[in-house]
Amino acid sequence: MSAIQPGNVIVISEHECKEVLTPERVLFLTEQALADYSNGLAVNPVKLHLPLYPENNGWINSMPSWLKRQNVVGNKWINVHGDNPAKHNLPTVVGVCVLNDPATGIPYAIVDGTYVTAMRTGACAAIQAKYMGKKDAKIMTIVGAGVQGNTTMTMAGMTLPSIEEVRVMDIRPEATQRLIENAKKQYPDKKYVAYDDLAAACAGADIVFIAAHGMERVLIDTIELHKGLTVVGIGQWIIPEQRSKFDRVIFDFIDCVVHRANQAGQYTKELYGTPYTVMERSIADGEIGDVITGKAVGRANDDEIVFSFGVGMSIEDIAVAYEAYEKAMERGLGTVVNLFDVGK
Numbered sequence: 516m517s518a519i520q521p522g523n524v525i526v527i528s529e530h531e532c533k534e535v536l537t538p539e540r541v542l543f544l545t546e547q548a549l550a551d552y553s554n555g556l557a558v559n560p561v562k563l564h565l566p567l568y569p570e571n572n573g574w575i576n577s578m579p580s581w582l583k584r585q586n587v588v589g590n591k592w593i594n595v596h597g598d599n600p601a602k603h604n605l606p607t608v609v610g611v612c613v614l615n616d617p618a619t620g621i622p623y624a625i626v627d628g629t630y631v632t633a634m635r636t637g638a639c640a641a642i643q644a645k646y647m648g649k650k651d652a653k654i655m656t657i658v659g660a661g662v663q664g665n666t667t668m669t670m671a672g673m674t675l676p677s678i679e680e681v682r683v684m685d686i687r688p689e690a691t692q693r694l695i696e697n698a699k700k701q702y703p704d705k706k707y708v709a710y711d712d713l714a715a716a717c718a719g720a721d722i723v724f725i726a727a728h729g730m731e732r733v734l735i736d737t738i739e740l741h742k743g744l745t746v747v748g749i750g751q752w753i754i755p756e757q758r759s760k761f762d763r764v765i766f767d768f769i770d771c772v773v774h775r776a777n778q779a780g781q782y783t784k785e786l787y788g789t790p791y792t793v794m795e796r797s798i799a800d801g802e803i804g805d806v807i808t809g810k811a812v813g814r815a816n817d818d819e820i821v822f823s824f825g826v827g828m829s830i831e832d833i834a835v836a837y838e839a840y841e842k843a844m845e846r847g848l849g850t851v852v853n854l855f856d857v858g859k
């Protein structure tokens with residue numbers, strides 16, 4: 516039972532989330548949520564995807580889950596509009612989380628989902644790199660130096676302590692420079708190199724994070740896939756034709772990736788006549804939660820070429836949003852609003 520009076524909701528802003536959430540706790544909570552899901556302690560259905568194209572270049576997803584450890588139910592409602600930064604001077608991704616009491620179903624908190632998403636996405640990518648990357652990885656590349664690219668840097672700095680060189684590649688040089696400046700403040704002992712060529716940025720790297728938007732069909736065909744490489748997809752999955760390029764493929768949530776890929780493929784085919792190959796569940800060897808709990812094999816040796824993709828799970832968002840709620844309550848932050856007439 517929440518401490519918020521039924522009928523009231525507490526609104527916790529992005530600014531307040533930034534005040535109360537630490538990268539260390541987000542990393543811990545994200546890994547714990549993935550392990551809990553593997554152990555049957557969380558319920559996370561496939562997200563509902565609402566495409567808004569061709570009239571608009573974007574989509575909105577609805578992402579519910581139930582975390583039994585924390586005893587919280589929540590939903591995140593989140594967009595991805597790749598043209599937002601250039602056309603509207605707005606972020607690509609903005610979201611909102613609603614927390615409900617599992618016993619009554621009554622909502623009691625509305626928490627920003629923008630910072631929550633950025634932090635948990637970086638955490639999930641860094642966790643995948645920790646479990647799927649080869650031992651003692653030295654060079655990592657971040658492709659796409661936007662919001663998720665920056666949080667990936669923050670989190671990977673914690674999960675990959677052996678990294679000595681960080682390469683950053685973005686089509687906007689100013690974004691590349693900004694990420695490098697931020698990273699130097701957090702991890703001053705590493706070498707940072709800016710790239711404007713994708714293939715060069717990935718040549719010889721141990722881990723490549725792809726945090727750019729809409730690169731589905733070009734990226735994996737552009738970079739050289741050498742022994743020991745781990746590609747962590749944040750803004751993209753692979754298509755079935757690319758599967759044979761990898762020795763091992765791990766997703767966070769196989770059913771969700773397969774559903775999203777086939778829905779997107781079917782929709783694009785109907786709209787533009789673009790052919791697509793149906794993605795089967797067998798494309799993936801396992802899920803990252805099961806790798807964390809030891810139920811699935813992660814990387815088998817230092818030579819395997821691995822692709823790991825996190826489509827993004829509600830459990831990660833709701834675990835972090837609930838942390839923001841608890842910390843805000845402790846510190847007297849947030850704004851209480853009487854939203855419903857229940858109890859009157």
Ligand SMILES: NC(=O)c1ccc[n+]([C@@H]2O[C@H](COP(=O)([O-])OP(=O)(O)OC[C@H]3O[C@@H](n4cnc5c(N)ncnc54)[C@H](O)[C@@H]3O)[C@@H](O)[C@H]2O)c1
Pocket residue numbers: 595600606607608632636658659660661662663664684685686687690726727728729730748749750751825826827828
């Ligand atoms: N998997 C998840 O859970 C999850 C969560 C949130 C966002 N995302 C995805 O992450 C991606 C990035 O989101 P964001 O919020 O960081 O967006 P953003 O707009 O803040 O950053 C994207 C960056 O990619 C750069 N970019 C675009 N095309 C590029 C290219 N060809 N090569 C190199 N850089 C390029 C842009 O200049 C920009 O700096 C989106 O595709 C989004 O769908 C995934």
